[in-house]
Amino acid sequence: MVITSAEDVTANLVIEALNERRVLVARVDPADIGSDLLFNAHMGGREKQWSGRLRTPSRDIALEQIRAVYYRRPSPWRFKDLEPHARDFAIAEARHGLSGLLANLPNCRYVNHPVSITRSDFKPAQLQVAAGVGFKVPVTLVSNDLEAIRKFVVEHEPAVYKSFRGAPATSEGHVAAIWTQRAAPEDLDESVSMTAHLFQQEVDKVADARVTVIGSQVFASRITTPDGALDWRAGDWDKLIHEPIDVPETVKDPLHAYLDHFGLVFGCFDFVLEAGDERNSAAWTFIECNPNGQWGWLPGSEAMAGAFAEAILRGWWP
Template sequence: MPISPQIVLVITSIEDATANLVIRALNERQVQVARVDPADIGADLMFSARIDKDRTKWTGRLRTPSREITLEEVGAVYYRRPSLWRFTELERQAQQFAVTEARHGLGGLLESLPVCRYVNHPADISEADFKATQLQVAAQVGFKVPATLISNDPEAIRKFVAEHEPTIYKSFRGAPSTLDGHVAAIWTQRVTQQDLDDSLSVTAHLFQEEVRKVADARVTVIGRTVFASRITTPDGALDWRSGDWDALVYDAIDVPKPIKDALRAYLDHFGLAFGAFDFALEACDSWTFIECNPNGQWGWLPGSDAMAHAFADVLLEGWWP
């Protein structure tokens, strides 16, 4: 007799406070939740799955120190931010092998659960995570986007900066963690011709014309529900993330219908159920698309409790009684 789905699987690290909000909302509805961090593979995470000649889907089990679940029990996956694979006890070559095998084995299995809704699916997150893809799709669905150059050609970069002053530079992914585990950041910054030299050829860079904004907007779309906050910095900072977050001013903001329509088209293009959008707001009420994080943070925003319940709605839709 087939097993009925009855569990939401939350794939994330133990430190993920944003996932905690969704887990709490699910618990309030008496939904069974299993939290798994794939990086725990080993004694703290054992798994086994098989597919047989007379079956078309994987069957198997996941076991953590606190519980054991069958793959067929999983009705939905909230895919958040699992830890990086570890295997720190292995030598470098063996570590690289173990990481690759775990990613393709356990990781591949967690992306192929038999009857399951993903918010969002890891493959869709990966596709939607590239800034070059984001900007092109944003323009195609009707968003206004800033003039942008992606290049490692110093001559092309100097020409772009000359044409679009003031110009900003922003990193694609931010700085990696330091050896002692501290997280670094590279904030959006203005650049001039004097900042440019031939070392630009070493890697790829993203430059954009600066949007003359008066504020920013963070628009969080969960299923068909849209949450929007206007974010104002007291000092008019170029990048609101770079200062004192406690000093930021949040105001509810209405999202114009053309923007809402484009939000939906953008997410549908990538097959996403959730996206955290950033816009620059100009004095003329013009909205300029900056980026969309397909796995972004939202727990710090006003209305986070309502957002958590919106996530629960999307995760449970269609299979939970």
């Protein structure tokens, strides 16, 4: 089962790779709950595990026959015709009932399990674990204290601000982004006390590296921008320069240790590369790991899709 939205292009690559291996695949978006997604599950008495069926317009699935789940990016819950209080109730019930069921299918391999994704999605946890497994991490402050933030920005100039999650989608469904930006003391005022913020000492980089780990396989690209932008995501992606890069063993080993810590099979790691020998881990600084990141736009995406298929099938498919 591939749990994702209908528009997920990255998941399409994995589904194609699974089809090539003659695997029966069902694509399910929990947000379709209603007439387009009906399910029943039962247990108790002699039954010690969930069994039942899930039906969509194109699939009729026995829950106990699902042996692997590729959890990608399901759509946000809808329930648009309900008034706000009823909608909140319906969302909570669907999340605990349907999503709770799909996260606890018996004898099932998850890539990645939604609980592991949630646990590893917090930047404070990411940075602490990254440092613990041996990665170099930027000097970082998480705070809403104006005095502490100003002191940090002055002492660690140049400093940058990063959002934890980015801007939420608008009511019309438009997605906004908050890119990494430099922070100066004069930019700060008491409004910072309203919520949490992340500040880091800027790393003097020559390039970025996106390292995608899928099971035991590691894929890496060196990314540069023509204008040397602070955040490569902010510009024209068609102008990005991608080059293959070898990941040093002293970086590669901690990659797997990091994923093991969170119970992840897959992760997209972002590093910044400093001037010097990129075969040495001293040139690599950990920025973050997205446990459900995009990779379909990278060179070698076909090979990555194959690696995903193998990771999903590992241990149960002949």
